[in-house]
Amino acid sequence: MSAQDRINLLSRLQSLSNDDRLCHGDFHPGNILGSEAEPFIVDWLDATSGPAQADACRTYLLALHHEPWLADQYLAAYAQASGWPAERILVWLPVVAAARLAENVIDEDSRLLALATKS
Template identity: 45%
Template sequence: MNLGELVATGNTANLYEWNNKIVKIFKENLPPTESFYEAKKQEYAYSCGLNVPEIFEVRKVNGLQAIIMEFIEGETLGHLLLKNLNDADRYINVLVKVQKRIHEVKVESDEIERMDEKISRKIESAPSLNKSQKSMLLNKLNSLKYEPRLCHGDLHPFNLIMNEEVVSIIDWVDATAGDIRADVCRTYLLIAQHSLDLAELYLQLYCCNINISKSEIRQWMPIIAGARLAEIVSSEDTQRLMDIVNQFCNGCSTDDVL
């Protein structure tokens, strides 16, 4: 296949526009089931009536795993936000409303991966955490109870595409059945690595819109930070994450780590 224009590049895959479709080509170092794993989650989100690109095919392209999916016209919310920071409230509100819609989906336990299982694996594999820190984080994780809802797992403004008033949600590989408060915490951390002011604005708007307290979000902060340490992301400040984990492990209240 002669791939068209490179649309975007990420840690795990490159996206190309081809015949008015998007071809997501996965990198060679990933498990051989990665494309099917991600496609299944995206198809589930699509089946829930969310604005998600339709998947047409999962196959090998030029010897590499690939997903061929619907091409969505528009610009990412992240790019629009950066160009119009004076309208930050408007764009962050769009993010909050989309996330609220995702979180309205109740998930049966066997329909999609459980959040606690995914987070546990990440904490266990985080190379910068010692045995004691892992144990404390896992104990905290196991103490938290929640009703399983659909969580995107990596929702930030660059994973939303706007076309006039229609917003489409992309990149579903980290989706789980989990606690919406953890999903909010993850989004907060992702935004905060670039702008603490925008992260605080997001948290304020979400909590007001959904009637959840910041304290409920804060209890997830060391867990999400610890799990994030298992990911290899060049833009992330790992010391920031370690500081959050260390504060928790040293006995600080979770109210003090956000």
Template identity: 40%
Template sequence: MKLENKKLIVKRSYKEVYKCDEGIVKIFEKDHPKADVFNEALNTARVEATGLDIPKIKEVSEVDGKWALLIEYKNGTTLEEMMESDKENLQKYMEDFVNLQLEVHSKKSPRLNKLKDKLASQINGLKDLDATTRYELMTRLESMPKHDKLCHGDFNPSNVIYGKNGKMTIVDWAHATQGNAGADAAMTYLLFALKDQKKADLYMKIYCKKSDTARQYVEQWLPIVAAAQLAKENELEKEFLMKWIDVVDYQ
């Protein structure tokens, strides 16, 4: 991996993302699990096989002793930026966004990990929740219908690239699983709500109409996905997420 003319575009606690001549490079910190890096590459390759037009994995290698992924570059602007800069057309952008998510949910990738197993692991690992709350969440998770639809897991406008030709491309498939589309939609709603409740409500309205899904059904997933988001240990989100985890509100 040459990394010629690299330019830093994203910095997180566990990774740095660069744009370079070869494409997009994610360089992970040395203490980031090697298995997670290879799992992201494998997830992306499996999603590629569904026929979705996504940025392809080009290389997995080491850069200065750190694991790195080289990913195909897709030119354009994030849909999040479009929604902010062109607020008059928010309705249209949100409809396009939901249509894209429904296209994802129409695909299957039987070799991906199961969303239910991932959610169960995240809930059981939450020490901020008492045993009774974890039990209630696990009981609810167990009662929800088991599906095998392709789920992105972090589907939000910052992960959608809007090309100059109007074509949209989804990036960052690190959290891809197979499971219930309602759970994936609940996570998207929650990610909107963390930043802008009005956009969250608009998303929910359009998603439920286009997918012919009852709002109450998506809401049944909210405490579960809020617990999963809490597992990421973002202190800025903790208070907000704890409010959503009160399962009594959604009985």
């Protein structure tokens, strides 16, 4: 990633909302246990506070690599439930992809870099 890409990402980050909500940080289907009637969410190790849209976008990104259809369904359901348009969630995608790059998930690097540097 170039220095200019980093500057662009930091500028984008500064322009995004800075809400203070409970964020799971690693929400995906493997972290939902129980039944459909009584599900419960586990693995709160990466929990933090911050913008809910960023947390939703990270969930979308995690699903996008393995199950794109699930990512799209999740995004649509989250947008409907939250009342936020999908675009308000996806505006976080370059920033979230760049943060995921720092996790060194080797088989995702090229895809994440493309998403992080997309204007």
